[in-house]
Amino acid sequence: MIELPDVKTNESHDAGKDTKKQPAHEKPHQLTHIKHILAVMSGKGGVGKSSVTALLASTLSRKGYHVGVLDADITGPSIPRMFGIKERPTGIEDGILPPETPGLGIRVMSMNLLLPKEDEAVIWRGPLIGGAIKQFWKDVVWGDLDFLLVDLPPGTSDAPLTVMQSLPLDGLIIVSSPQDLAVMIVRKAIRMAAIMNVPIIGLVENMAYVNCPKCGEKIFAFGEPQGEKVAAETGVPLLATLPVDPYLSRLADRGKIEGYRADELEHLPHLLEQRLQHKVS
Numbered sequence: 590m591i592e593l594p595d596v597k598t599n600e601s602h603d604a605g606k607d608t609k610k611q612p613a614h615e616k617p618h619q620l621t622h623i624k625h626i627l628a629v630m631s632g633k634g635g636v637g638k639s640s641v642t643a644l645l646a647s648t649l650s651r652k653g654y655h656v657g658v659l660d661a662d663i664t665g666p667s668i669p670r671m672f673g674i675k676e677r678p679t680g681i682e683d684g685i686l687p688p689e690t691p692g693l694g695i696r697v698m699s700m701n702l703l704l705p706k707e708d709e710a711v712i713w714r715g716p717l718i719g720g721a722i723k724q725f726w727k728d729v730v731w732g733d734l735d736f737l738l739v740d741l742p743p744g745t746s747d748a749p750l751t752v753m754q755s756l757p758l759d760g761l762i763i764v765s766s767p768q769d770l771a772v773m774i775v776r777k778a779i780r781m782a783a784i785m786n787v788p789i790i791g792l793v794e795n796m797a798y799v800n801c802p803k804c805g806e807k808i809f810a811f812g813e814p815q816g817e818k819v820a821a822e823t824g825v826p827l828l829a830t831l832p833v834d835p836y837l838s839r840l841a842d843r844g845k846i847e848g849y850r851a852d853e854l855e856h857l858p859h860l861l862e863q864r865l866q867h868k869v870s
């Protein structure tokens with residue numbers, strides 16, 4: 590069990606990245622150099638935010654990028670569980686070394702990795718969570734990363750906003766399911782992104798359809814996908830539309846999500862590079 594160092598408040602700097610960014614952010618560990626930090630958000634829980642974060646991290650990693658995942662959603666143990674992480678973070682003199690995923694070596698930090706029992710996550714309260722997330726940024730030795738993906742708490746209210754304020758984000762990705770995807774959700778995200786002065790990279794519509802196992806036809810079990818319509822109405826690009834795939838949830842349940850290849854996400858590393866090109870650490 591690692592003793593987390595005290596959280597220092599009011600000690601803010603820009604993170605040695607883009608000084609235009611408001612508000613002031615804490616400096617990362619001196620051994621941390623991250624090119625792009627992206628946060629993944631959703632209008633509500635259960636839409637597949639963590640799955641999409643894990644799949645995107647895996648896709649990036651397979652393309653040769655160095656990737657980390659900061660699990661800022663402490664309400665569920667999904668990120669470490671999906672990746673099947675057994676290792677714990679290691680405390681070193683002036684920081685915390687994150688464990689790596691068994692398959693691709695993605696560095697992961699999550700509150701669940703610090704708790705003796707996974708279910709204890711629920712007792713954490715707002716200020717404690719905020720402090721912990723800040724430490725995941727400041728005290729974790731992320732090393733040299735091309736991408737750090739942040740799995741935000743669900744919703745478009747205070748919780749994700751607080752997290753976003755602790756980190757110098759380069760972009761936001763919204764994950765939605767057809768039932769939850771509405772212009773209103775995306776508009777809320779746009780407002781939040783504007784407050785944070787962070788661009789929205791785009792939208793991933795998850796669980797949009799089922800491929801019939803017999804004929805391959807798309808079955809729209811939850812109604813027509815909304816992605817294209819919402820994208821057209823809000824101007825937020827639709828990045829990908831993912832089907833419901835029982836094989837994905839099976840792999841995730843077994844801690845083997847890295848073994849899943851989502852063809853629908855294959856173009857994203859290239860797209861992200863292009864969108865974020867001007868940001869160099």
Ligand SMILES: Nc1ncnc2c1ncn2[C@@H]1O[C@H](COP(=O)(O)OP(=O)(O)OP(=O)(O)O)[C@@H](O)[C@H]1O
Nearest residue numbers: 634635636637638639640665667832833834838841
């Ligand atoms: N495209 C998909 N096909 C099949 N199952 C999926 C898909 N996306 C997610 N799931 C499953 O749905 C459940 C919820 O997914 P996940 O944990 O990623 O959602 P979340 O939005 O992060 O939820 P939470 O709000 O609890 O953090 C999981 O059991 C996951 O395996």
Ligand SMILES: [Mg+2]
Nearest residue numbers: 638639662667
């Ligand atoms: Mg989740």
Ligand SMILES: [Zn+2]
Nearest residue numbers: 801803804806
């Ligand atoms: Zn069929």
